[in-house]
Amino acid sequence: MAFPVDLRRCQLLGLAGTVVLAAGGETAGALPVRELLAPSDAGAALGLVGVYFGLVLLIAAWVLLGRLLRGPEPPTPRALLLALALWATPLLLAPPLFSRDVYSYLAQGAMVDARLDVYTHGPSQLGGPLADEVAPLWQHTAAPYGPVFLAVASALSGLTRGEVPAGLMGMRLVALLGVALMAAALPRLARHSGADPAAALWLGALNPLVLLHLVAGAHNDALMLGLLGAGLVAALGRWPVLGAVLVTLAALVKAPAVLGLAAVVVLQVRAGRRPAPAVLSTAGAAAATTVTATAAAGTGYGWIAALDTPVSPHNWALTSLLGRATRALLERLGSDLAPLAVPAWHALGLALTAVLIVAIWWRLRPRPVYALGLSLAAVAAFGPAIRPWYALWGLFLIAAAAPSASLRHRLAAVPGVLALAALPSGAPADLAQLVLAGCGGVLAVVVLWQAHQTARTPALGRTA
DSSP states (O other): OOOOOOHHHHHHHHHHHHHHHHHHHHHHSSOOGGGOOOTTSHHHHHHHHHHHHHHHHHHHHHHHHHHHHTSSSOOOHHHHHHHHHHHHHHHHTSOOOSOSHHHHHHHHHHHHHTTOOTTTOOGGGTOHHHHHTSOGGGTTOOOOOOHHHHHHHHHHHHHHTTOHHHHHHHHHHHHHHHHHHHHHHHHHHHHHTTOOHHHHHHHHTSSHHIIIIIIISOOTHHHHHHHHHHHHHHHHTTOHHHHHHHHHHHHTTSGGGGGHHHHHHHHHHHTTOOHHHHHHHHHHHHHHHHHHHHHHHTOTTHHHHGGGTTOOTTSOOHHHHHHHHHHHHHHHTTOTTGGGHHHHHHHHHHHHHHHHHHHHHHHOTTOHHHHHHHHHHHHHHHSSOOOGGGHHHHHHHHHHHOSOHHHHHHHTHHHHHHTTSSOTTOSOOOHHHHHHHHHHHHHHHHHHHHHHHHHHHHHHHHHO
């Protein structure tokens, strides 16, 4: 007999998961350096167990909610938005989780505020307590973000006067605004694509990666995706120029969103506009927005040259992994070509991405939202750096435009697995931490199984 599922149980289970997750993050999260505990500390160990216990409860609630969508009385989009709000609320009060990137954002905002060139210098140039919070990998690294995001970060720096707690809350609210825009755009994009709005919300906004990395981690990908979704919605209606402006603003947060301009053009052509005017108006709006935003931010155009910042030998990516393996092989063979192995694989990955994007748009021109989602997924998969939350670039739009419900449910494995791929401190894992995380997950599975058995026993008794 199946585990009894209803909307209220799913909402409460997910809420319990994020409450425990947030509580565990108080000792195991990406805390300010003065509050960091050693991984061997009892409090940090208990917190890590709690984070993974709560994470498994959250994933279970999300999966059960997906089951409800296939049932006779599926939840409405409004009920799903309520679940999103409930699950996100405890994470708003938690310390940063699963990454220290938010400290980099704050330091870069302070650098802009201090008139330091973030496209030439890393946060170490700023110095002081705020720069000390930045992960060592990014201390001497130029910012890869566009002027729109840096203007937001600079404004927050001025408002919070460099205070870390206030800055963290400000960045989280910016990320929450991005998630709200994503949630508002998904139903409209789904209707345009002939899909179920509730199913699109479930996969595109309620999945664990959104809650863990956009809300709890406060990543600027939330703002990028929110503006991108809003731009596509505007382009679906009678405001293609506004759509181009919003998509360009998204690209001036993070560059991959620039692919959305192709969707804006195609949507205009599908609405009956000739291709040449559609291209010219979109390009003109994008150029004017770029010039205006860059002038307003005062950061200059150094962000174009800084786009290669993620191309680091320390970043994990499929092409970096293959490059390092090739380099090691060539070094054993004594070849002088060994130093070229990683750059060559990065170039091959970019070339493959370009080929895939062209092929996707050639085949899926009548479905621009779906084509854009697949293109962004290709950029994330074969680019020079991979992070778990990069999967959201494509998943957000594929959730709205996938051709079938079965494909959406198969894709649910992606956020379900990637949600388990990072430690709450954002640091590399060692064996002891992996064991503790595994213990927390297993404990949650045991509790869920016991709840299943308890709920099943009365039902069997009534049947007998």
